[in-house]
Amino acid sequence: MWSKLFPDRFSLLQTFAIIFLSVSFIVRLSLFIWDSSDVDKDILDVLLTFITGTFFDIGTLSFFMLPFCIYLILLPSKWHGSLLDRILTYTAFFIGLLIIYFSFLGEFTFWEEFHRRYNFIAVDYLVYTYEVVKNINESYPLPLLISILLTLILITIFITKKLGIFNSIFTSKIHFKQRILATSPWLIIAMVFKVFIPNNKAEWSTNRFNNELSKAGIYSFFSAFRNNELAYTDFYNTIPTQKAFELVKETFADNGDTFIEAQEESIYRNINTINPVTKDSTLIDSLKTIQKPNVIFICIESLSGKYLNSLGGDYNITPTLDSLANTSLYFTNLFATGTRTVRGMEAITLSIPPTPGRSIVKRINNTGLFTIGEVFKDQGYNRNFFYGGDGYFDNMNTYFGGNGFNIVDRGRGFLLDESITTTRTNIEDDEVTFENAWGVCDEDIYNKVIKEADKAYETGEPFFDFVMTTSNHKPFTYPEGKIDIPSGTGRNGAIKYTDYAINSFLKVAKTKPWYQNTIFVIMSDHCASSAGKWELDVQNYHIPAMIVNLPNTPNEKIDNLCSQIDVFPTLFAKLGWEYNSNLFGVDITKMSLEDERAFIGNYRKLGLLVGNKVMILGDQKKANFYKWQIQDNSLESIPLDTTFLEKTISFYQVADYLYTHKGLKLKE
Known part of the structure; x- marks a missing residue:
């Protein structure tokens, strides 16, 4: 034989x-x-x-x-x-x-x-x-x-x-x-x-x-x-589309949102916010008259919550961020939606639960979408995307450029799609002090942000900057002599340098005339490692997030369970803005305890976390229901809750429906 x-x-x-x-x-x-x-x-x-x-x-x-x-x-x-x-x-x-x-x-x-x-x-x-x-x-x-x-x-x-x-x-x-x-x-x-x-x-x-x-x-x-790419309706549990939209819309209606297309399969709605700290009319009037603050968003590469002492860690490598935790609006119970940078970008900008397969940032039909940038645009902001490498990587330039952001990156000749009309500014050689495979060091990208902010200040136009860092990424190299951990020796050193660079950036920013009217939002894109023993290791999605220098708002630790998608809608509410929205995120300070939730997933598993219960949808039309044991980060299987299951399905099914049916596109 x-x-x-x-x-x-x-x-x-x-x-x-x-x-x-x-x-x-x-x-x-x-x-x-x-x-x-x-x-x-x-x-x-x-x-x-x-x-x-x-x-x-x-x-x-x-x-x-x-x-x-x-x-x-x-x-x-x-x-x-x-x-x-x-x-x-x-x-x-x-x-x-x-x-x-x-x-x-x-x-x-x-x-x-x-x-x-x-x-x-x-x-x-x-x-x-x-x-x-x-x-x-x-x-x-x-x-x-x-x-x-x-x-x-x-x-x-x-x-x-x-x-x-x-x-x-x-x-x-x-x-x-x-x-x-x-x-x-x-x-x-x-x-x-x-x-x-x-x-x-x-x-x-x-x-x-x-x-x-x-x-x-x-x-x-x-x-x-x-x-x-995985077609949600082919691989995952579904419910009737109309019912899915009804369940999702209920969560927004409870917050007082008004649907603009009430009879259609849409979540497009008007959000009329006031500062949730107080309903005092004097404060509301003052919010309407102050200059709209600039917003600089720092998206930190691969920073797990466990590395911050202020979130229970004991690494002692984030003194700046731990200090800011006491002088900011600090989200202590916030979870990333995914495991990669493009997934974090998708969650933050589109404010949407993760859809199966690759991130929308890397898919077709990912331009001309309703992003948080549109809310800023309607308020008169100039929008910019900063990246220390070449934004060609992971389709970032096409995505951000195609959704109204100007590009500032370390381009090496790759051009934007010809259909995208946006400005592109290069980080020049004489602006670079250190560079590795992923781009310039964090200090260099922050120096470029400072330069562009100085220019924007001269025009008098408020700006929103989305800044993507790279130093906390393998090979974990950074300029020598900045911190007491040698470059290239591991993640702890990269995190400490990341923290050091933020401190240096804020020190310089405080000397600028635009600082007093500038908000700094700091959040991680995803954890350092999200893989674990379980289908989804919940704790490995826990990330830090904070809003610094927010006007008319006391420093506060927000312990509400929430998601990456909620940070900017919460900021918009704090600023008292009225705007039309196609975003899934909400002002989490308005959410009742029973409505608090977080979306977590990878390219195949889609999870909804409520309290210590988590429903996980799989791509074989399976659903598993667990009790999350926070002490050891384990998942204990429990009997399926059909109401919880339908709620989970509704969010993910609606998110996929809106993308596939062009419901995320800007309204004419």
Whole structure:
């Protein structure tokens, strides 16, 4: 039987299969040991993890085997061992080894960052090779890794040759029928996996780590490549569209909002706010007469709440932010909607729950949308997006430029879409003191913000600046001598430098004539690591947020459960603005205790957190209901609550409906 599956002419494929399955097992075992404290280690769980993993490895292997099987079928026997046959065989074997060794080595770096097998993030990184390759080069000894990779390949080829494998395939003269028989099993396996075995079939456990280890990295990569966007109505639980809108609208009606398109499938409404601190008419009149404050929003890369002492941490690396916690409107119970920067940008600007698949920032039809920028525009503000790298990355420039923001970035020649009419200002070389793969250091981007704010002040036009930082990102490098932790030694140093840069920025800003009339909003885009043991690790979405220098408002710690999407609607309410809105976010100070909620998710799982209960929607039309045990961040499964389920579905279904039916577009 074995000789029929791997006759002499197919013996190199047998060698490749052994190498592939062996290395894959070593990788899975290594990752299992790496996170042994988080995986379920009962004997049955361990067996299922490795058996399922091997099953997916065989499926993945079949896709590698087929191309060379087809070559072996088509090449006439008289050409076996010819120069052409030898060149093509050695080349194919080299490329195959390069792919599996590179991908398996890459899995360790990907796992270190995300604690997942390859997913849509890895797919996205293929597009932005400059930033990714530069980041890898700055984070790891790339020449050494390439040398190791090439050495492994050459040693493997040498051993294979010594074992006589190449001699067997070049001298074999098997019949055409034998070649068909040897190919057929791999063709059948590949077809079965292609048609019947989606990647999520590996998710048999309630423990996310066991599920990830049950997958094959390469198979997961191509699965993500095919499924970067998920149609909500095809993959998730739904309710009648009209009912979904009714449930969502109820939450806005309770706040006193007036719907402009009451009979339509829309959430477009008028919000007539007063300062919720007091209903005193004198104060309201004063709000109407003061100059509208400038707003500078600092979106901090990857800052988890646990790193701040003011949120319960003990790292002692954020003295500035901890100090601001006592002199600001400080959100202590706020959660990010997702796990990536573009997801945070989506939540903040569109004020929308996360939709499945990739962020709207990276999708088509993502321009001309109703964002928080439109509220600022209607109040007479100039809107600017600052980024220390090239905003081409992750489609940021197209998204922000296409939604009315001027662009200030470290451009390297990539142009905006020709249909986008906006100004683009470059961060010049003489404005840069330090730069890594992701862009200039935080101090440099803040210096550019100061320069542009000085120019805007001269015009007398209020401005809203969205500033995206980059220093708290691997390789965690920053200018030496600024803090007492050496550059490039880890996240703690990057966070401390991030905090230092904010302090320096505010010191300079306080010397400017525009400072007294400027509000600073500071919030993280997402946590440093959101992956954990559970479907969604709730605590790993907890981020800091604060509003500094807010006029006519006392400093206050807001303990209400809330989401990234609520910060700017809350700010608009504090400023007493009346505006039309297509935003899901609300003034959280108006929300009753039973209405407080937070949206959390990744590209497949969508969660609604209310109190300590969390409903999680999955892409197989599944829904799981949990009690969140805050003490150990675990999820205890509880009986499904249909009312809670419908509420969860309604928010996500309406968000997806509005995007797919162009309901997020600006009104004519």
